[in-house]
Amino acid sequence: MFPYQALRRQQLMTTINNNNSQEKIVIETHIEHHHQASARDWKRYFSFSTDHKVIGIQYLVTSFFFFLVGGIFAMIIRGELITPESDLVDRTFYNGMFTMHGTIMLFLWTFPSLVGLANYLVPLMIGARDMAFPRLNAAAFWMVPVVGILVMASFFVPSGSAQAGWWSYPPVSLQNPSGDLISGQFLWILAVAISGVSSIMGAVNFVTTIVKMRAPGMTFFRMPAFVWTVFSAQIIQLFGLPALTAGAVMLLFDLTVGTSFFDPAKGGNAVLFQHFFWFYSHPAVYVIILPIFGIFSEIFPVYSRKPLFGYKVVAISSLIIAGVSGLVWVHHMYASGTPGWMRMVFMLSTMCVSVPTGIKVFAWVGTIWGGKLRLNTPMLFALGALIMFVFAGITGIMLSAVPIDIHVNNTYFVVGHFHYVLYGTVTMGMYAALYHWFPKMTGRMYYEGLGQLHFWLAFIGTNLNFLPMHPLGLQGMLRRVSSYDPQYTFWNVIASLGGFLLGMSTLPFILNMVSSWIQGQAAGDNPWRAIGLEWLTTSPPDIENFEEIPLVISEPYGYGKSEPLTANGHVKSE
Template identity: 55%
Template sequence: MAQTQVPPEAAKAAHATGNGGPEWRKYISFSTDHKVIGIQYLVTTFLFFLVGGALATAVRTELATPQADFVSRELYNSLFTVHATVMIFLWIVPAGTGGFGNYLIPLMIGARDMAFPKLNAVAFWMIPPGGILLLSSFFVGAPGAGWTSYPPLSTVSGQAGEMIWILSVLILGTSSILGAINFLVTIIKMRMPGMGYNQMPLFCWAMLSASALILLSTPVLAGALILLSFDLIVGTTFFNPTGGGDPIVYQHMFWFYSHPAVYIMILPMFGMISEILPVHARKPIFGYKAIAYSSLAISFLGLIVWAHHMFTSGTPAWLRMFFMITTMIIAVPTGIKVFSWLATLWGGKLRLNSALLFGMGFVSMFVIGGLSGIMVASVPFDIHVHDTYFVVAHLHYVLFGGSMFGIYSGLYHWFPKMTGRMLNETWGKIHFVLTLVGFNMCFLPMHWLGLQGMPRRVAEYDPEFATINLVCTIGSYILAVSTIPFIINAVWSWIYGTKATGNPWQALTLEWQTASPPPVENFYDEPVLWSGPYDYGTDLLQPGEDKSVEELLAEVNANPG
């Protein structure tokens, strides 16, 4: 991909002085280095993931029995409301876009940093106060209207908690917008000479599409929340029918952001999987342009499907038909990606390490969620399962299964680049097995619960569902335990792990053509393109071959033609 000379003395000096190294002080400072900010995002959001997971475990503990005997009904409402908000706004969105996006984008396009480094730092430092503010709501009466916060429920329950929820989401949304501006300008204006759009790594295409969605949809959510706050504290009636308002307008504004948010969360994972599979299958990506342009198609179609969440909200029949059709159409670009990934794996020399296992787990979990998504896109079926546990199962397979497996795959793949150390593969595979078993044991039976009519968002339920709920709860405990091997592995390996070379996977994208971890300005020399990012099947590198960058460069120099 690029010819970058890395003097051994310079690399050693970089590690000795801590340029890009794991010196803990710089990770709690106002750094403008995109690599430091990326790791700050990943570590901070993972801590919030643990908090969100603890809240989810409390929810599942309550649901282990039909009676509300672990927490009160009111606290149960707050637990699942804050759980969903934390997982979406404080883990998946900032980890995928802010974490991996910040660390990888400048390296992948040969830039020295992001376009606006100070703005980048500001965007990150809005995350901790936004998260702490949200969690502090438990001291004054946490919000209990669900993460959707529909009026009139949100205007009559826990006013202080709802206002804290609104303020927190506004802060986190602003952070997301600032990051999106930075990504768009960086990708469009700062690519190295010779790197056209069709030479970019697919992760860049995914971040381009996700950032466009953030800029177009997030301000609409902000507007809805500001109007809702006026109804709460000023007494306006924007969403109150008694004063001429309409609560359905809130639903339209909320879902105009919150369905594209699904793709804001999952597009970075699509991009990461498109980077990881070719490397560990030792094959070129199948259908580069199809995958790249399908990301743009998802970004566009994601803006015209929002009302499929409102099929039971009095939506006219003709409008239901429009949104049903557009929702089914959006499965096409997603299917293009899935079949391209499968074709990439087919016939490859698979290295079944933790990164590839989680990558393949991502594909399988997302396919299950996608299939149930096609089902709920159909109006008659959606009316039957609306607000049941079938929707909970679908949501978690798409978002939690997709995002969790995608993030873990990315961490195992890029951990050597970020830290200069290799993760332990034995612990990684234990982590994968526990995650796969726990996740499916927890969420797969929920499809049956929903089809049988068990409603979501309730602390008490019919005793006939007790056995399946107990199975789901046991699965949630296994899923919770699965994080322990990863935490031990990550902390131990970062400090004592085997030292990584600059390119331990023999990958061809630019980020692997510099030291691990990279120096402050990423590259010692100006990077030069000499191959495509996925040219594993070229004359230089046949499928199944593993060659170091130095060997490839020697062949290029020996045969300039």
């Protein structure tokens, strides 16, 4: 245990003995334990709180609810696809479910969950008391339930559900057979526009907080890698999201007031919407994946007891990914009448993304290599997510090449690649983070046995579900269909069984989280013996995190280092 709980107004030096090495981080801080009763009050999670930690958990719980809803839609879809005939649900209903699944998983699970995790951790990691704009932070969260209600209403509205897919391409998204103003498609587009506004508000808040509210001594190259990835992701939001939001508003005008931005029948350009959409929606993949990279960079050093290999290069690579991400969107449009020269340019720019990404993968392998590994639940999920990300990266390089992309365009190969990124990497990485920081958020330990059961069910289910999609796509099976040629039956049966197993894998997770939060063993303030700033405060943290803002005088990731002390007792830093 660290001795800091009993110290006030004196320098704190944390030293962890690990076999023959010492791991040190030195800060000056002042910690008290008042506010603890208030910090554990569950009622605050149902209020308009401006505490970043409360808002973070509100995001996480709300997004996980929608994750379950989207998962139910996915299991029904896989139930339909277990046989070649369309015999489970009506085709119109299937199209609506298909649209809801993609929309919910992206706009109501992945984005909000990662924003919630960043909300909780970033101020703690940089030594701040809260986000820069607490009320704006709260307002951004409360827009998420509104988006969720509108999205669900777009499925159940009597005039007909939204059926144009999560990308909502015109002219399909401009069809309104009922003629009603309040149609499912109208509600869907309105929800996406509101979601965009909420995310822009959050991006302004994160960037301002990271630039302006770091603790004294925390230079950019003393920030944890997770903060670097959140910073890079939110920069992408700021320059990319306005395009999608503007495109959604223009599409809404076409649908409701008769404008003709994207309606070909009135002289509009439907491909223009694809540019608006993908200019943001491919960089959005990096908005999602970058924080997961940050999670890997936090978890691997802790459970390997080694410093993050190449920390500064890993940090800079996040900014490089953010920059290159704005130059790749046309690879989604190779089959949309894109000129040959443009295909070549965007093929090369897409391949370039693999360079900074590969740097990160090598750094994580270098961190793990030769470490004293602890294969508990967070580490297992992080390793599993890394393995599936490498596979997704290989298929991503394949899809960046024009000839292969044209061959498998609109097939299940693309679906398999996408889900290895979105579920195999992002969701598995989120599980790693939730298990790792669960003791910090709740003050209690999860049940390790249930956690490991959850991992193996999820890892096996993910691969059974999404790996068969690759041979299906190479053989020519189209996506977005409810019936198919019987020659594709075998792989679809395997995929559906994997999907059902994946759905069942959430049950031990829910049981673990609920029961542990209610009656789990007390975790103490730092059960992992980690040395990040977030672990040098109480679990759960006090209302304002630190009694006084800490003074940071060393770099992160000092695991296993045995550095000499200076005369004044400070660890030498670069």
